[in-house]
Amino acid sequence: xxxxxxxxxxxxxxxxxxxxxxxxxxxxxxxxxxxxxxxxxxxxxxxxxxxxxxxxxxxxxxxxxxxxxxxxxxxxxxxxxxxxxxxxxxxxxxxxxxxxxxxxxxxxxxxxxxxxxxxxxxxxxxxxxxxxx
Amino acid sequence: xxxxxxxxxxxxxxxxxxxxxxxxxxxxxxxxxxxxxxxxxxxxxxxxxxxxxxxxxxxxxxxxxxxxxxxxxxxxxxxxxxxxxxxxxxx
Numbered sequence: 001x002x003x004x005x006x007x008x009x010x011x012x013x014x015x016x017x018x019x020x021x022x023x024x025x026x027x028x029x030x031x032x033x034x035x036x037x038x039x040x041x042x043x044x045x046x047x048x049x050x051x052x053x054x055x056x057x058x059x060x061x062x063x064x065x066x067x068x069x070x071x072x073x074x075x076x077x078x079x080x081x082x083x084x085x086x087x088x089x090x091x092x093x094x095x096x097x098x099x100x101x102x103x104x105x106x107x108x109x110x111x112x113x114x115x116x117x118x119x120x121x122x123x124x125x126x127x128x129x130x131x132x133x
Numbered sequence: 134x135x136x137x138x139x140x141x142x143x144x145x146x147x148x149x150x151x152x153x154x155x156x157x158x159x160x161x162x163x164x165x166x167x168x169x170x171x172x173x174x175x176x177x178x179x180x181x182x183x184x185x186x187x188x189x190x191x192x193x194x195x196x197x198x199x200x201x202x203x204x205x206x207x208x209x210x211x212x213x214x215x216x217x218x219x220x221x222x223x224x
Contacts, residue, residue, distance in 0.1 A: 007136040032166060032197045039168045043136050090206030094183055099176050102205045103169035109204050 005046045005055045005075060013042055013059055017071055020061035024069040026131050033110045034069065034129050040103040041073045041082075041125055049077020049123060067131040068112075074124045081116045082125070083108070134164060134171030143174040147181070155187030158220040162193035167201050179211060188212055192220040 001016050003009035014035050021031045038059075045057050061071045088101045108114060113128035134142065146157060157178070161167075179189035192214040194202055202208040214220035 010136060029197070033200075036166070036168055036197070036201070039135055039170075043168075043170065088205075092210075094176070094179055094210050097176055097180075097210060099180070100169070100173050102172050106169055106201065106204060 001060075002056050002058045005042070005050050005057045005077070007043065007046065009057070010039055010042060013057075014038060016059060017061060020063065020069050020071065024063045024131075025066055026069060026129065030129065030131055034071075034127075037107045037110050037127055037129070038071065038073070040107040041127065044080075044082050044103060044107075045073060045075040045077065045123065045125075048080040048082075049075040051078065069129050070126060071129070072124055072126045074122050076121055077123065079118050080123060081118070083114060083116050134167040134174075136168065136170040139168075139170040139174040142171070143178060146174075146178040150178075150181055150185070155185045156182060156190065157187075158190045158192065158217060160192055160217050160220075161198055162195065164198050165196060167198050169205075172201070172205060172207060175207070175211070190214060190220040190223055192217055 001013070003013055017034065017038050018031060021034055026034065042057055049055060055075060055077050058074045059071065061069060064070055082104045085104050088098070088105055111127050112130045115126045117124050149157065175189065175191070182189050190212045193216065194213060212223060214223055
């Protein structure tokens with residue numbers, strides 16, 4: 001599916017990915033984590049890929065084996081590999097904590113696998129999520 | 134609490150702060166989902182309250198929401214309580 005890269009598209013995107021999760025027979029607890037990772041990836045694309053202009057994100061999924069879902073989120077915006085971002089310092093007290101910067105940590109922690117590639121002007125982030133972990 | 138709903142929480146909290154409130158208790162017992170946009174709103178509101186000598190007190194974390202607070206270390210950053218009552222009394 002292809003949607004405008006903005007927060008208002010999230011609901012439809014999550015419904016689409018949820019269908020994939022059902023096809024992969026992921027347990028409900030894992031589907032919540034999947035939705036969280038997808039939101040982080042899509043919002044990352046919205047904020048970093050298209051900082052000035054409107055753009056679109058394309059989401060596709062497949063079920064490689066039962067209990068396993070693969071989702072690719074692609075955009076044609078500015079090249080950005082979230083997997084190389086500096087990890088946040090979680091030991092800082094509230095006063096010194098930055099307001100943002102936790103989304104990439106969440107996606108890296110909750111996904112079973114995450115890979116990024118830049119291909120012919122596209123950012124392509126592929127998320128693997130399995131029932132077990 | 135996602136990219137769409139988090140700004141509403143922040144707006145309502147800031148409206149309370151503008152009216153003179155210096156501490157807020159947030160009961161998350163019925164919350165089943167929070168993304169980094171929700172966390173961003175909590176951190177922002179908590180910083181504002183701390184600057185006014187108060188605090189954002191969070192209670193009744195469960196499931197995925199608790200997991201998210203643990204992953205991000207915010208479980209140690211915010212004052213966290215088991216119940217609304219203890220949050221109201223707390224610190």
